[in-house]
Amino acid sequence: MPSSARLLPPKDLWKPPAVLAVVLLTAACTSQAAVHHDRGLDPYLQGTAEIEEAQTVWLDDDERRAQVDDLLAEPLGMDQALQVALLNNAGLQADLAGIDIRQGILRQDATLANPELHSEFYVIGPDSWDLYRVEASVEFDLTDLLARASRLRAASDGIEASRAQAAGRILDFTDEVRRAWIDYVAARQSLEHQQQIQQASEAAAETARIYHESGNLADDELYQILAFSAEARQALFHAEDTAEDRRNALALLLSLPVDGNWSAPAQLAQPPEDLPPIQQLEEQAVEHSPRLEQLELEGQRQQALVTSSRWQGLVPALRLGVIADWRAGELEMGPTVGMAIPLFDRQRYERDAIRARQVQLDFQRDHHVHRVRTSSARVTRRLRQSHRLATHYSEEILPLRERVVEEMLRQYNAMTIGIFELLDARRTHLEARSDYVDALRDFWIARAEYEHLLAGGTLDDGPGVGDAAH
Amino acid sequence: MVNRRDFLKISAAAVAGTSLSFRVGRAEAETGTSARRRNPNPGQVVTPNGFSTFGREVDGVRVFHLVAEPVMHTMTDGLDVHMWGFNGHTPGPTLEAFAGETIRIYVTNHLPAPTSIHWHGIEVPNGMDGVNGLTQPIIEPGETFWYEFELPRRGTFMYHPHSDEMTQIGMGMMGAIVVHPRQPEDIDRDFVIILSEFAVRSGRSRPDTTEMVDFNTLTMNSKVFPGTDPLVVQRDDQVRIRLINVSQMSHHPIHLHGHAFHITATEGGPIPEGAQWPETTVLVPTGAVREITFIADNPGDWAFHCHMLHHIMNQMGHPDPPTVGVDASAVNEVVQPLIPEFMHMGEAGMAGALHNGHHDHAAMPMPRNSVAMQTTPGPFGPIEMGGMFTIVKVRDQVIDDEDPGWYEHPDDTVARAATDQQLERDGIEVPEPPEEVDEPEPHRHDPQDQHDH
């Protein structure tokens, strides 16, 4: 459940769409998120991750561009990619602008109706111009005024809810960028390994040609090796295509040109020796969930709307005013009272709708809590499993495959095995290294999922029901 | 050579294993009576790299005790192999006796498997023939059996298990039996050599006893050259070598350099003099014995070896495809980016590799416990031979049967590069070597052309 500390007081002062970047450091990976426009999101963003240190930096467009350029000067690490994405991604900015729109509408709903001025002018007789009469009254909608407090509260809750929603959107976006970055680096690394595997196959093919030319291989033996080498090239084609595709995907998220002069590291880091702490993952994920925060605030808003609607529906529309009657130089004044006769409760169906929405919100909250729990369990398992596999590769399989090549070379030197057996051993070693990249990628994806959950996100592969927005 | 050290090893093994009453052979090993001894007592036979024993006499019966047991055996420096043998050694002791004697042999089984011992070539009573299941019950591990029979005639024989032969002989269980005639013979030096073969993959330390055809470790008395002790003889000695073949499947044509010999006997008996003819190579079938005799009248270091060529290679492998004639530098260029330590092997044959610093293990790492592709330093460079190869050293004077070292050749008796004067004197014109060994372009089907059609 959202902690009470996160139920922030309404922000009375709405900042104009100033150029503001919120830089946030997450404890887990110290990735910095910078958001171009501030929408009062920073408290949420601070709440969405294990914040150790957060700072707000004001940037104008030029500074923003300069910062992006700075980041692009070096190969983009995961955190740098994230910063570029948050600074640069127009789609994200458009999403966040949507929040401005929603907030505008909510504020609009909360404005007071203006007082009404009525005036009448009479000429009493056709012949006597001095017989005229002016009657003017100013009336104020008292019911509107009485409902004002709850409407304001509803608007403010709505705004907070939309901020939480925006925080969730940024969180999902962050997750998307991290995954795309990992996929891209992994694809590049796989490509490099495929190139090496291809090099090994080609070395075998070339060696086969030399042996064939010397009369030491028959045609069928040569063609076997050439065919094998050609088949190995398929994997290279595939790897090239994948690397390009992943670059496209990342470029889209970072709003960078695909063929632009930007790069990422050549390989994924080794998995750390120990897993990050996973005991409190579920607890943290629930506590930090902007989605749950949003649902909570939505609930409060609905409550305020009910109150407001009750005022408007059940209290008769009551108008108070002042009337002034000026006739032939004489002024008379008196109060006016207007009132709708409450034969019909005109807000009744609106309140039914609000109550239905409240029911919906309850279900959505239950559903989301369940999703967070499931996500925690799945991420914990994936993290353990992928860490085990990646470690198994780096500590067992790869050293053994390396050793096999070393020993095969010795046997080759002893002239007990042939050159193609030796080359096969090297290729198998390179294939294992390529498989290791897959394991590494799985680990870092799981690790990113872990960060995402810690910050309050969920896996997006749950059942696709229950999320329909109001 | 390793003779002395092996001796120590034998003694140690025998002592370590001896909780039994006595062991023939152990005493021999300890006192060193098996060392080469010129003009030995009647019939004393030398077992190079092994030992011989007359056992001991008990009430007119010659008694021996064989203990079948696992041994750790050094085939030559760098190749230690888990084997099975007798009395701490493979081959087992050479049992010596005289024709007409009765011998009694106790066999203790300290193997992990049951066994039986067959006295190959001797006309024994059927029940003493040692064929498991057919003529006797098996000797279970821990049991001691006795065999007793009369030796009807002189000759060279062998003993080996007749139970799970592939495993037990394939693990090294074998030995020689030498039956001397009552009358002294006109022989100065008498040697016994058991020819055998094993499958020890380079880098392993146990023979593959399921192997049926591919044997890569060819031995004389369970040693491969350079682990084989030389046969040291004095000039003009009458020399006899008793060759016994216990190989799994190979017959060995054994060739002696520098001398002709006569085949004077088989395990079936002496060959009448009129039926003998001179030879320099004797084919010893598996399961057979050939005794050869010659007068060592040609001083020098004479190779004595099997003439099946792969039988004089240690742990001969068969790299596939073959390597001779391949453009090594082209292959190196292709493969070294992939395997930096790679050096192409055998493009000029194995000798090329052996002489190109190949035996330098630091530069060219080799499998652990392997003597494949190793050479032995000789007086004129590395000797490439291994396996079933030894040296008959004929010297004017032999002192204490010690290895006299390399032969010192009289002046101008060693082949070397011809001088220009020699060539001119004899009218020899040496053709210019070709610039490049440029083989005529063979008509070749180039696989790459096919795509252009």
Ligand SMILES: [Cu+2]
């Ligand atoms: Cu041979």
